[in-house]
Amino acid sequence: GPKVLQIPSHQIIDMGQMVTLNCDPVSNHLYFYWYKQILGQQMEFLVNFYNGKVMEKSKLFKDQFSVERPDGSYFTLKIQPTALEDSAVYFCASSPGTGRRGDTQYFGPGTRLLVL
Amino acid sequence: GEQVEQLPSILRVQEGSSASINCSYEDSASNYFPWYKQEPGENPKLIIDIRSNMERKQIQELIVLLDKKAKRFSLHITDTQPGDSAMYFCAANTGANTGKLTFGHGTILRVHP
Numbered sequence: 145g146p147k148v149l150q151i152p153s154h155q156i157i158d159m160g161q162m163v164t165l166n167c168d169p170v171s172n173h174l175y176f177y178w179y180k181q182i183l184g185q186q187m188e189f190l191v192n193f194y195n196g197k198v199m200e201k202s203k204l205f206k207d208q209f210s211v212e213r214p215d216g217s218y219f220t221l222k223i224q225p226t227a228l229e230d231s232a233v234y235f236c237a238s239s240p241g242t243g244r245r246g247d248t249q250y251f252g253p254g255t256r257l258l259v260l
Numbered sequence: 261g262e263q264v265e266q267l268p269s270i271l272r273v274q275e276g277s278s279a280s281i282n283c284s285y286e287d288s289a290s291n292y293f294p295w296y297k298q299e300p301g302e303n304p305k306l307i308i309d310i311r312s313n314m315e316r317k318q319i320q321e322l323i324v325l326l327d328k329k330a331k332r333f334s335l336h337i338t339d340t341q342p343g344d345s346a347m348y349f350c351a352a353n354t355g356a357n358t359g360k361l362t363f364g365h366g367t368i369l370r371v372h373p
Binding site: 192200202249252 | 291294296302304306353355365
């Protein structure tokens with residue numbers, strides 16, 4: 145099936161540092177998402193992105209978070225500065241974007257972020 | 261609200277029997293209900309989904325039912341195999357018209373030989 149790639153697979157950083165998580169969505173997809181999963185819990189929506197803009201963000205998407213996709217390259221999630229509670233697995237997802245609710249979302253393998 | 265409730269949290273069944281997971285949702289505008297299977301250390305993989313114009317969908321041993329009036333949907337795995345052991349998440353699209361998925365808390369399914 146369609147594949148979403150994420151780089152890196154693991155990241156360990158010190159609290160207060162900046163981190164950038166990279167996502168390579170499915171090539172013809174138009175909508176991009178970030179979800180956060182803490183060990184043993186469900187995925188929680190952070191943000192979605194379309195046509196260069198944030199469409200919707202949740203309460204988990206703190207001021208320290210930002211997303212962008214410059215010139216059709218990676219879709220990135222940047223956290224600056226990081227906090228201990230940011231430790232989690234971050235999943236990127238993309239969907240074709242037919243413009244209607246209910247697009248199938250395909251998830252990448254995740255980036256395991258550990259903030260020390 | 262946008263909550264999605266999922267039960268049970270843990271389900272143990274004997275190989276060859278059926279397993280059922282139930283979810284309920286609050287957002288009356290939700291019209292898309294996917295189910296994801298997640299194995300330890302892996303990403304969630306879509307296994308089946310149903311849209312609000314259907315009440316029942318089957319793909320091989322997977323059956324999903326949707327009751328829009330009651331705001332409930334369920335996954336039934338018939339003839340379970342040890343390879344079906346995993347975490348299962350239901351989800352519903354919620355909120356503004358942006359495709360956001362709200363997930364249930366997950367069900368750990370263990371199929372015993």
